[in-house]
Amino acid sequence: MNVYVGKCSFYEQNAIEKVLISWLPIFSNIISPGNVVILKPNWISESHKYNKYEWEQVVTHPFVIEAVLRIVLKILDGTGRVIITDGPMTSTSWHKLMKIMNPSRWVNMGKEANVDVTVLDLRDDEWTVQGDLIVARRKLSGDPRGSTVCNLGLCSEFIGKDPGKLGFFGADYNQNETNKAHSDGDHYYKVSRSVLEADVFINLPKLKTHKKAGITCSLKNLVGINTYKNWLPHHTGGTPAEGGDQFPEKNVRSIAEGSFTRILYDFLATKPQAAKILIPIKKLGKFVFGDTRKTVRSGSWYGNDTLWRMVLDLNKILFYANGDGSLRGDEPLNRKRYISIVDAVVSGEGNGPDAPDRKDTGLIIFGTDPLEVDAVCARIMGFDWGKIPVIKNAFLLKNFKWSDSSYEDINVISPIEKFNMPLSRISSNDTFAFKPSVGWKGFIELRTVRS
Secondary structure, eight states, rough: OEEEEEEEEEEOOHHHHHHHTTTHHHHHHHHOTTTTEEEEOOOOOOSSSOTTTTOOOTTTTTHHHHHHHHHHHHHHHEEEEEEEOOOTTTTHHHHHHHHHHHHHHHHHHHHHHHEEEEEOOOSSEEEEETEEEEEEEEEEOOOOEEEEEEGGGGGGGTTTTTTTTOOOOOSSSSSHHHHTTTETEEEEEEEEEEHHHHHHEEOOEEEEEETTTTTSTTTTGGGBBBBBBGGGGOOSSSGGGGOOSSSSSHHHHHHHHHHHHHHHHHHHHGGGGHHHHHHHHHHHHHHHHHOOOOOOOOTSSSTTTTTHHHHHHHHHHHHHHHSSSOOOOOOOOSOOOOEEEEEEEEHHHHHHHHTTEEEEEEEEEEEHHHHHHHHHHHHHBBBGGGGOOHHHHTTOOOOSSOOOOGGGOOEOOOGGGGGSGGGGSGGGGGGOOOOOOOOGTSSSSSOOOOO
């Protein structure tokens, strides 16, 4: 199976389109006139978490989205529809994000091509966060087609996963809600009906490191098809000795911080209006227990045994779920038509996904299988795919898989000579040697051979 690695040194419209046009036959084989096509960028946030003036290494660049849209409109030939959509972090300002993206340009492109182009925020809620605490919540209109509840049940990757005494943690303070969605053999997700009903899904992830997943690329980008994120288990409370992955080891700090976190979250789950007066206490906790950029907590390390399960479940739903939440038969012909185009012109290393350092990699990566694409991305980043649970376990899927490849089957086609070969033969010396997140440092990196 082929994954294509194109060279594009900077964000310039013609340069991006020149790379994408070389893959036009593949686009045309997957997209047909009259189709409803989803374009799903990574719109995690309007800016870098600690520097509001940086964003290029955080989100999919609007020029990449526009170049893909231009090709899709040409193939649709005045028919069908295009939906450009994501469900960013709940704390993200959609207004500020759209100022960067300028979506009116895409809508006008659709009008000129006689194709309806819609830009959607899939979230049910948007939060205002101060001092890392939620101080206000605003209801959103969400997906106009509504949300679909999908229960993977015994087909979930959480089957066999013991949440331990402390349970799963989601995106909000209400831990009970997260655990109720994943108990008694049920595994519920609330996702966009528009995404599930579409004919073609074009994934437009950003190449970045990720503190909980190792990397975020095609597979992890599906968190954004959710309309309600507190049903998504991000980590399990406690240490591995307690059946958890919140902290790597049990010590005085992990015991104290774990207790502090649970008390604070339980209180805020019942009294969210108290968040503003608790900001000083949260700041004190950060001072005592350490800054997240330097301290491993909340499953932000290579031992996270929770997040990969949620991510693979979401990919199963994308490829096999109907608009009503039912699953099509577990056969290749029932998989949703799919393309992944990774924006790696500027990538992110270090404290990803929301606070990565900029890394200029000058690439656009293309494929029709998210697992194959992510395996290539991991190698090019300089990481060992076998130490990234979301990739390793995707190769081991037993049901509702979307890939029929093994790692050894993947072939890279590229004008860049050092990448133009079977993936397993790409030298670790020829990778970009990304700096991993603090919880993955010293574990995930490929060894280089010095001559």
